[in-house]
Amino acid sequence: MRKCIILGGGVTGLSAGLVSKFPIYEAKNIPGGICSSYYMRPKSNRKIYYEPKDQEVYRFEIGGGHWIFGGDEEVIKLINSFSKLKKYKRKSSVFFSEKNQYVPFPLQNNLRYLDKNIISKALAEISSPKITNPTTFSDFLEKNFGKTLNDLFFAPFHKKYTAGLWKKIAPQDSYKSPVDIEMIKEGAVGEVSESGYNADFFYPEKGLDEFSRNISSKCNIKYNKKVIKIDINDKRILFSDGTYLKYDLIISTMPLNKLINICGLKVDEKEDPHTSTLVLNIGAIKGNACPDDHWLYIPDSKSGFYRIGFYSNVDKMFIPRSSRSLNDKVSIYVERAYLNKNKPSKKEIKRYEEKVIKEIQSYGFIKDVEVVDSNWIEVAYTWSNINSKWREKAINLLGKYNVISTGRYGKWKFQGIADSIKDGLIVGNKLINEMAEK
Numbered sequence: 001m002r003k004c005i006i007l008g009g010g011v012t013g014l015s016a017g018l019v020s021k022f023p024i025y026e027a028k029n030i031p032g033g034i035c036s037s038y039y040m041r042p043k044s045n046r047k048i049y050y051e052p053k054d055q056e057v058y059r060f061e062i063g064g065g066h067w068i069f070g071g072d073e074e075v076i077k078l079i080n081s082f083s084k085l086k087k088y089k090r091k092s093s094v095f096f097s098e099k100n101q102y103v104p105f106p107l108q109n110n111l112r113y114l115d116k117n118i119i120s121k122a123l124a125e126i127s128s129p130k131i132t133n134p135t136t137f138s139d140f141l142e143k144n145f146g147k148t149l150n151d152l153f154f155a156p157f158h159k160k161y162t163a164g165l166w167k168k169i170a171p172q173d174s175y176k177s178p179v180d181i182e183m184i185k186e187g188a189v190g191e192v193s194e195s196g197y198n199a200d201f202f203y204p205e206k207g208l209d210e211f212s213r214n215i216s217s218k219c220n221i222k223y224n225k226k227v228i229k230i231d232i233n234d235k236r237i238l239f240s241d242g243t244y245l246k247y248d249l250i251i252s253t254m255p256l257n258k259l260i261n262i263c264g265l266k267v268d269e270k271e272d273p274h275t276s277t278l279v280l281n282i283g284a285i286k287g288n289a290c291p292d293d294h295w296l297y298i299p300d301s302k303s304g305f306y307r308i309g310f311y312s313n314v315d316k317m318f319i320p321r322s323s324r325s326l327n328d329k330v331s332i333y334v335e336r337a338y339l340n341k342n343k344p345s346k347k348e349i350k351r352y353e354e355k356v357i358k359e360i361q362s363y364g365f366i367k368d369v370e371v372v373d374s375n376w377i378e379v380a381y382t383w384s385n386i387n388s389k390w391r392e393k394a395i396n397l398l399g400k401y402n403v404i405s406t407g408r409y410g411k412w413k414f415q416g417i418a419d420s421i422k423d424g425l426i427v428g429n430k431l432i433n434e435m436a437e438k
């Protein structure tokens, strides 16, 4: 039988390993990749990877709030079999911090919250959308939503969310910003039904860490195995600890751009860009003006973040046990996008943390801070140059050398946890059959 190995023990690699039983090689010493919760005691700066028995901890996540949306029945069932899921109804808003104004998400379906002159201008512009042939992401937004709404929200928000790339990259994820003219008109005068890609979502009762740990316990996973080179001709993987491994076939879940480099391959097309995210996790005394939203989209933050999420507004399990009935504490994540070349130094992160805390204290969301911790996600959001074929070319080229690149980062495609799990299941099942036949 030929030897197949999986690179990466995030949710994609774990799902592939679960069904195929092929060994997984993971760079870190914990499973789950970005989908991992961790815990911190108030006034401490130590990450704990298991929830302590007394539960006197804040629960955070490496990649900020990771809520499970979409996903077919099979995937939801599978997650539920490893860690019991709870269902939540989304509550989120756009928050204009300068005016202290909230508009329920999605903004375009809730125009009644805006000034009258904005509503009439927006309706006139949006009712004759010219969606034909948008060139860039920014062009797509302006053509879909019209100048007024674009200037007010879509442009400043996406500028922050894409770290300034929005004027260069191709339109993407249009389902996140749906345009339904009838709903927009209805929402200008009254309530409309909830819509959008994440109107309901799931989260494991005992945290994503429990899910990742439970699924990994059914896999053959080797930790602290960071791949630094793949010799595609000799079919040999070199790890950072100096050991190597022969293979016949690789399923890789690491980011596509890194995989191409590690394999020493060249794609005859300009590499597609990505953005990095700095996730700031904060545990604090709840402020008097803390909203009850699960997350807020903020187009005008002074410190540069684009989204604040409130883990503990989704579930009280995210704050220390003694505060759950008092509801006097809050567990928050704050996301800011960067271009990788602008990666902040430790000193800059410290300064940024202080600025963010001051800013959200000035909103009245928090009082004293008990714990703050940041995580750098180097390849967080993947984008495409206009008319780019880089992604397809890179995946096809790797395929010629028996390297299958899959998952959100392997396919260089915006998708959530559920779709990444699905990728792992599909490739794991397909290969176990193929390998057995040979």
Ligand SMILES: Cc1cc2nc3c(=O)[nH]c(=O)nc-3n(C[C@H](O)[C@H](O)[C@H](O)COP(=O)(O)OP(=O)(O)OC[C@H]3O[C@@H](n4cnc5c(N)ncnc54)[C@H](O)[C@@H]3O)c2cc1C
Pocket (backbone or CB within 6 Å): 007, 008, 009, 010, 011, 012, 013, 025, 026, 027, 028, 032, 033, 034, 035, 063, 064, 065, 066, 067, 068, 069, 225, 226, 227, 228, 253, 254, 255, 277, 335, 377, 379, 380, 381, 406, 407, 408, 409, 410, 415, 416, 417, 418, 420
């Ligand atoms: C800021 C942010 C917020 C998000 N929010 C949500 C959300 O709310 N809901 C949702 O459904 N999805 C969300 N996602 C998407 C979700 O995180 C991904 O779909 C999912 O985690 C992808 O899993 P993966 O296993 O493919 O990748 P990863 O989790 O990145 O796993 C890849 C694994 O490969 C390992 N690896 C990398 N390089 C090497 C190497 N050289 N050698 C060995 N191992 C290596 C890594 O350590 C990692 O464990 C979010 C993503 C980001 C960035």
